[in-house]
Amino acid sequence: MNLWLVLAINSVTLGGLLFLLSAGFSLIFGLMRIPNLMHGSFFMLGAYMGSAFLKQGLGFWPAALASAIGMAVLGGLVERLLLRRLAGQELAQVLLTLGMSFIIADACLMIWTGDPIQPATPPDLRGAVTTAGLVFPIYRIAIVGVAVAMAVALWLLIDRTRIGAMIRAGVDDAPIARVVGIKVSQLFTLVFCLGAALAAFAGVVGSPYLSIYPGLDAEMLPLALIVVILGGAGSLLGALLGSFIIGFLYNFGQALFPDLAYVILFVPMVLVLVLRPQGLFGRAAL
């Protein structure tokens, strides 16, 4: 009984983190038509930067915010200086993000060495609450709370604001959006910064729970990839649903079939590809 509960809590927590990671990935993919293979690196570098800010004596949430802002700047630079040069050549852009991911991974290894870092849980969120005989660790619940708040904020941004309407137009049909006067190339930069910031934020928020170590990027990137293949590119709802499906599969798979946990993770992806190639909520096939 207790095992199942722990698993369920872990699943929801991971789902929340994955949503923060993959929402940006999905928006970038939807708008720019490229899977950003740096996204795992943004997560890891964000987490490392957060740990560095924490060491400087910054509070946990200010550190997460600072890391997100730093990563937004970095993401913007990569988009403006490197990806922009290859506008229209999607394949070259993807390979460029792949090359950058190796550079970032090695730079992190150089700066923060190979030893894992586990930042302390923020003091007011330590411990657990007991309700009806069940124990809930507060920080895990806080992660879910943050993810839900972010999901609502993103939904408001995309669905209720002018910028959001422009992004949706760009996702649906970039050439026509250009024709009606939307500066799609500026949206690219904006969405890339936003995605990078969200990934870094997720990295900091997840670090007390996952800890930070070399290879974290390579572990998170495929998860974001499956979430987006599952949910459909450019769809926030798809990213949300996909994140929780993967969160549950990952934790339950690891507990029940530790040898094949990784394979189980990809089963829904294969099913979606065969039955509904555009993803659960996507409009166009990959």
Add this chain to the structure above:
Amino acid sequence: MKRRLPSMTAALVVVAAMATLPLWLANTYYINVASQILFWAIFALGLNVLVGYAGLTSLGHAALFAMSGYTAAIVVTAGGAHLLGAVAAIAMTVATAAVFAVLALRATGIGFLMITLALGQIVWGIAYRWAALTNGDNGINFKTRPQPFGIDLTSAPAFYYAVLLVFLTAVMTMAVFVRSPLGAAVRGTRDQPRRMTALGYNVWLVRFAAFLLSGFWTAVAGLLFLYYNQFISPQVAALQTSAEALLMVISGGTATILGPIAGAAIVVVMKTVVSAYVERWNMVLGIIFVLIISFMPDGLVPGISRLVRSMWPQRRSNVTGERAAKAASEARP
């Protein structure tokens, strides 16, 4: 036929130089580097069938490469003969390639890349997590190299000759493939899939065949990798290996036979040299990747041959025509 004479002579000189390499390069270390270049070149040639000729960029080929090595290592460690191990490895890898193809060929372009990447990660996950089968992170030690026809391959020159033989076979197969109707059909599906359909070709089947051919040579390369290192670990199946192989294809020049070979030589030499001085190979790999893609997207071999052609304009080959046809097809999506 007369026009091809100089290139035939050049090819003969190169083959002669390669065949006598252990004689004039009497240093085990360098001979081993040469062996590595050759089996990585086989891998790159195999990957090039998809990336270059079929226009399908795979980021999951490390999985096939590792699948071959792992299968042979598991079979031989369990007491099977080397021959059985090799046959099982190639059969298993081609079968895996078929599964990959069925799933990944639902898409082209970026979708294909994402699906192969995800499939590659599955195999990496199995190699890493299924410790009962693969010995997990510790990898598998492969005690002895095989002795085909009783020939001992323990020494560096002997192994080099064996790899060279396989390599030359691979190059010849590729040359035949490129000129064959299948090769033309594969290039057709890359440039004009809709017209190929209209002409009555089954585009999916042509791409499937290309995937299997690519998987076959990747399997052969994976076997040689295992025989050379006598060790295999999940790192071989990681995304980094796929990226390295892709870099070999792209840096040399896609859709050429010489390109992936040159690319393999460049990447292996750089990796050996860089690793000898600093532990920063990943950084260097990433930087080369970014530089090549930003500044020399069509690779070194086409870049240099363009240079050569501009120096002797009368020696125009049909490559120019092919390029023009490609440019024209890109203008009309």
